Amino acid sequence: xxxxxMPREEWVKTQPRALVASCVLLYDTRGRLLVLRYSPDExxxxxxxxxxxxxxxxxxxxxxxxxxxxxxxxLDIGERPRLIGIDHRVDxxxxxxxxxxxxxxxxxxxxxxxxxxxxxxxxxxxxxDELTDPTLVMHRPILTALHSAARDGGVVCLREGRPW
Numbered sequence: 278x279x280x281x282x283m284p285r286e287e288w289v290k291t292q293p294r295a296l297v298a299s300c301v302l303l304y305d306t307r308g309r310l311l312v313l314r315y316s317p318d319e320x321x322x323x324x325x326x327x328x329x330x331x332x333x334x335x336x337x338x339x340x341x342x343x344x345x346x347x348x349x350x351x352l353d354i355g356e357r358p359r360l361i362g363i364d365h366r367v368d369x370x371x372x373x374x375x376x377x378x379x380x381x382x383x384x385x386x387x388x389x390x391x392x393x394x395x396x397x398x399x400x401x402x403x404x405x406d407e408l409t410d411p412t413l414v415m416h417r418p419i420l421t422a423l424h425s426a427a428r429d430g431g432v433v434c435l436r437e438g439r440p441w
Contacts, residue, residue, distance in 0.1 A: 312408075316398040343355075
């Protein structure tokens with residue numbers, strides 16, 4: 278059945294909706310990746326992941342990545358965005374589709390101290406080979422692809438955490 282012409286504001290309401298999140302890859306001077314562990318009171322308690330989170334209303338992905346890095350680590354990642362990856366996940370915990378935007382945050386100065394928010398209880402700088410915690414092992418393909426994109430100056434497109 279053809280609906281025919283409809284005003285743009287009505288047509289937009291018929292389109293798929295997706296949440297958008299931003300994460301940032303930060304490295305120490307030895308090239309190890311910064312990961313954070315969620316605190317016991319958080320929904321993902323005990324899981325490790327990158328600094329990042331959902332966009333606030335009206336916020337662009339780069340601004341969200343900078344804000345989340347600052348909130349979760351106390352680190353300022355600078356002014357120049359470099360997108361290194363997009364991941365499309367079809368359904369996240371029953372909330373529907375999510376687009377994750379990943380940015381290269383560069384190298385953390387040796388004098389910059391990581392200050393965790395209450396959301397996290399631990400941090401570590403790890404090489405890809407040191408990602409042995411089960412919550413990181415399951416994300417190794419995405420972290421490897423993102424690390425390569427950051428190193429090579431490229432951008433990787435992911436579907437459900439896997440390059441395609």
